[in-house]
Amino acid sequence: MNAFLFFIFLSLLHPNDINPQTIEAGRRGDLYRVWVYFDKKDFKRIVDLDSASIERRLKHGIVGPTKNDYLINQSYIDQVKRLEVEIKNQSRWLNAVSIIADIEKINLIKKLPFVKKIEPVYQHTKKKSIQTIGDRNDQSRDIEYGSSYDQIEQINCRIPHIAGYFGQGVRVLYLDTGYELGHNAYDSLNLIAQYDFINGDVNTSNETDQEITDNQDDHGTICLSVMAGYDPGNLIGPSFKSEYLLAKTEVMADEIYQEVDNYVAAIEWGEALGADVTCASLGYYDWYDYDDLDGNTAATSIAVDIASSLGVLCVNSAGNEGDDPWYYICTPADADSIIAVGAVNRDGTIANFSSRGPTYDGRIKPEVCALGVNTYCIRSNTEDIYRTASGTSFSAPLAAGAAAVILSANPEWTNMQVREAMMMTASISNSPDNMYGYGILNTWAAINYQFTTGIKNEEMIPYALKVLDAYPNPFNPTTSIRIQSESILPNIILSIFNVKGQLIQTMKKETTNAYWMDVKWDGSRNSSGVYFIKIDWPGGNRTQKITLLN
Structure with missing residues (x-):
């Protein structure tokens, strides 16, 4: 038979x-x-x-x-x-x-x-893209940034640092192979939580003899340092004052083995813990055909779109297949809501290995580029040694760090506003292509980006309000928020939500002839705990966290 x-x-x-x-x-x-x-x-x-x-x-x-x-x-x-x-x-x-x-x-x-x-x-393999040059320093050195100066200056992130924006107030989820945090550059890392999705525990460094042999936590350790490291005189990452959630999702062996379900579980975990930005160097294309790069097929791309719909800005490496037969970006970089990041050298020339676009449905990819050739980073499992490494795994954390800095400077912006600002202020935004996308990032220009607002009534313009912090906070039983405007105050709606996101109370304030008002909330009928006050007005909104102590 x-x-x-x-x-x-x-x-x-x-x-x-x-x-x-x-x-x-x-x-x-x-x-x-x-x-x-x-x-x-x-x-x-x-x-x-x-x-x-x-x-x-x-x-x-x-x-x-x-x-x-x-x-x-x-x-x-x-x-x-x-x-x-x-x-x-x-x-x-x-x-x-x-x-x-x-x-x-x-x-x-x-x-x-x-x-x-x-x-x-799907399990995917990717080559180890790190091309180290020992511990030589071929980069420009700066008294403060050390040999990380070039990669920060190329994306114009030094001026935001001078202005006081370091990613503070922004929570970042990082997904990679693991993290050994004993290096000096991690001494001030603001670690909120970590989880190992491979072994099912809260230890994201090497645990088993096999992991030690495979140097499991190497890739994640050095990539994270590009974004979050802080060791003045040696290395400073763009967003060293952000809060971090660390997820261990990829298996390091002769090649890096990536399990799709670990990625999906990790991004759900990070979203529930309040991540504003995610950064990953994942790239899946085994088992896929080019026509699957439509942003709606791969489970990872679907997860990115769901996270984005919940307000998370997802950043991902474009991939290192530009000089391979595959050539194109990998999933989830094909998602239509993601920031896919290509790699350039110090002269701003695209790296041969940087994956190209477009997606199958014709969208330009990558979105932006940053330094991914001989990027300065730490040497894993040391306390004070540095190195260089190459790949879009190292341009992605620079872009994600820039996103955190932009959001730190503009906390009222949505994730898609940050994405738009990053793309529209990049170096070739007027003539994007499928090698560079919209070009090399310009963090300071993105911070100062002016959005185009469609106005149906030419006599109506969006109001610019200043909302001061609630005082007192914590409070019992009342707290007050002052709202200021350079013109007569518009109609304002205040909504009170509990910690589960359920609406507790709504208050409407009609237009007045004043340029400021104090709004009080009496929480005496509510139990102690955390609440949120959301203030909406024509052209904007603001949310504050308050704590009631009865």
Whole structure:
């Protein structure tokens, strides 16, 4: 009996069984790593959101839980677990879990009545893009920035530092292979949380003998330093005063092995903890065809779009395939809401390895460029040694750091406003192409970017208001906010939300002949805790966090 007839025979015996060829991309030895998608969510339970996440969402006009906040039905998970399979990750955004199991158990899971579909979890490999030049310093040295001067100056981020913008007040999620934070450049790192999505614990440095042998945390350690390092006289990153969430998602071995489900789980984790900006050097193209680069096919690109819809600005390396047969950007750099970052040298010339655009549907890629050839960074697992390295893995953290600095200077901007400002002020924004995108970043110009506002009534212009901090804060039971304007105050709406994002009270203030007003809120009827005051007016809004102590 030939192979084709044998397959037909098996299909007749087991008509609902999975054809192993359809999940071949998920094969891991004798087992398979697959997504199990469910039909319905549990609309009685939502994820616990950090207050920083709620504050970011309110700024973007997102009130209360979204469909992406409802959890997976626990009874579904329990029934899958009873089949003694290993659950690797859960995604409330995709309403799915990723598992590792043999084909027999996958077939049993497929027959469960609440299972919608099963798809492979793609694993991708990328070459180690680091091209080190030992510990030589071929860069310009500065008394303050040391050998990191060129990479900061090229994206015009030194002037923002002089102006006092260092990324403070911005929370960044970094996704990579792991992080060893013993270097001097990390002494002042503001670490909020970290999680290892490979081993399932809170240690993101090397843990096992195999990880030590593979130097697992090397790539993440040195890439993070480009963005967050601070060692005056040696290296200063763009956003060294930002808050950081560190996610360990990629396996380092002879090549870097990237599991798609780790990325999706990490970005959900970071969004719930209040990330404003994400930075990743991930690039997936194994198992994909060029026509999959439409921004809507890859699970990672879908996750980026969901995060963006919740107010997160996602930054990703364009990829290092410009001199390989693949040539194009990788996912999730194809997402239409992302900042994909190409690599240039010190002269501003595109690197041969920097992946090119366009996307399959014709969008220009990358969005911007930064230094990715001999970028200055730390040497991992040392206390005070530095090095250079190359790849879009090193231009991405410069761009993400610039985004954090821009947001630090303009905290009222949305994620898409920051993205627009970065692109429209880059070096070739008037004639973008698929090598450089919109060009090399200009952080200071982006900070001062003026948005075009469409005005239907020519006599009506957006109001520019100044909202002072609530006082007292913490308070009991009343607090007051002063609102100032250079012209007569417009109509103002104040909304009070609890820590779950639920609306508590709305107050409307009509136009007055005054140039300022004090608005008081009496919280005596509410329990102690964190609340948010959102102030809306024609042309803008502002959100503040307040604490009631009854």
